[in-house]
Amino acid sequence: MSHSHDHDHTDPPSELELRVKALESLLVEKGLVDPAALDVLIDTYEHKVGPRNGAKVVAKAWSDPAYKAWLMEDATEAIASLGFTGRQGEHMKVVENTPECHNVVVCTLCSCYPWPVLGLPPVWYKAAPYRSRVVADPRGVLGEFGTELPEEVEVRVWDSTAEMRYLVLPQRPDGTEGWTAEQLETLVTRNAMIGVETAKSPAEADAG
């Protein structure tokens, strides 16, 4: 997929870098922030919390019917049982894709996203094109991710306008009978848990 536009995440003008540095220095000197805490915050979301957490939730739901029932009934608690809790995941709801209904999540007003299971959102999720278009033209947006759905499937868009956070449970791919949860995890992408793609097939996973 081509990637051309550059206004969201290229190297900033040095003015911006300097502005952030100046603000950090000011806040540290005033005793408002601990620079070591900033490093821990960055490390947490850059290296520790991310979509592999969500993939574990999905793979367990695919392979353990009792867990799936709990997850659909009380996602916050079921997800917490795997150790994923806290900021921006305080109130979780899992929505299940079926042959009749495909779910996709957005936050048209800002960038609400379930951090404990997916980490920080990708640039496109936070950017104006996705936020403006997926509620009005979900099939067109899914098409830009290579996801084509039959006319008769309901596309259900969840606009996260409050503190509820939504995680899509993708359909389990065909040809995975007898797979362990660890194997299934490899098929679960971040984009599938946002709902803009389906989970990988075994063949796609093999292709990398």
Place this chain on the structure above:
Amino acid sequence: MNGGHDLGGMHGLGPIDPEPEAEEPVFHAEWERRAFALNLASGFLGKWNIDQGRYARERQHPADYLRNSYYENWLAGLETLLVESGLVTAEELATGLPAGKAEGLRVLLADKVEGALAKGGPATMDIPMAARFSVGDKIRVVNINPTSHTRAPRYARGKIGTVELDHGVHIFADRSAEGLKEGQHLYSVAFGAATLWGDGANRRDTVRIDLWEPHLEPVE
């Protein structure tokens, strides 16, 4: 407010153009890392809540909001919040020179980060409150156009939908942005795509929006 942030249904903003998932880094520049962490760490000082944080970003000129990258908007919002809360003066911000040290604040220390993130900030309120609406009820979103913060998006106002879920009593964001902690039932409301966007929309497709009770009125 009808600001540059309320994007549902807007045209002309271009293709999605996603970076391939496997190749996208969490941050794209060092300044993004620092701007992100400064926002979180400053927020833990407790001088503003999440809704006041959102409102600070929304109050930028719409042209600025749309032109800025994501973390530039966070940075702009943080500067607004720091000055409005009195933690930093406009002069300190402009010069970068501290006029004095902060006192009596609980600063987030490195060894407290993990616990603070794990605790989060629940938005539910454990108070008895009768729900005005039940699952299955038809409602209309009120036609409001406040210049203050609201989480009722423009594209849903005046539209008729069906209550699908009652999430219980949550802090009402519209008042929370004014610093008030008011509980209201929060509902997931389903709208037909054709109701929102007209006859060109797929008639099976729906949009679910989380709306608080004051956003809704009964439909006879």
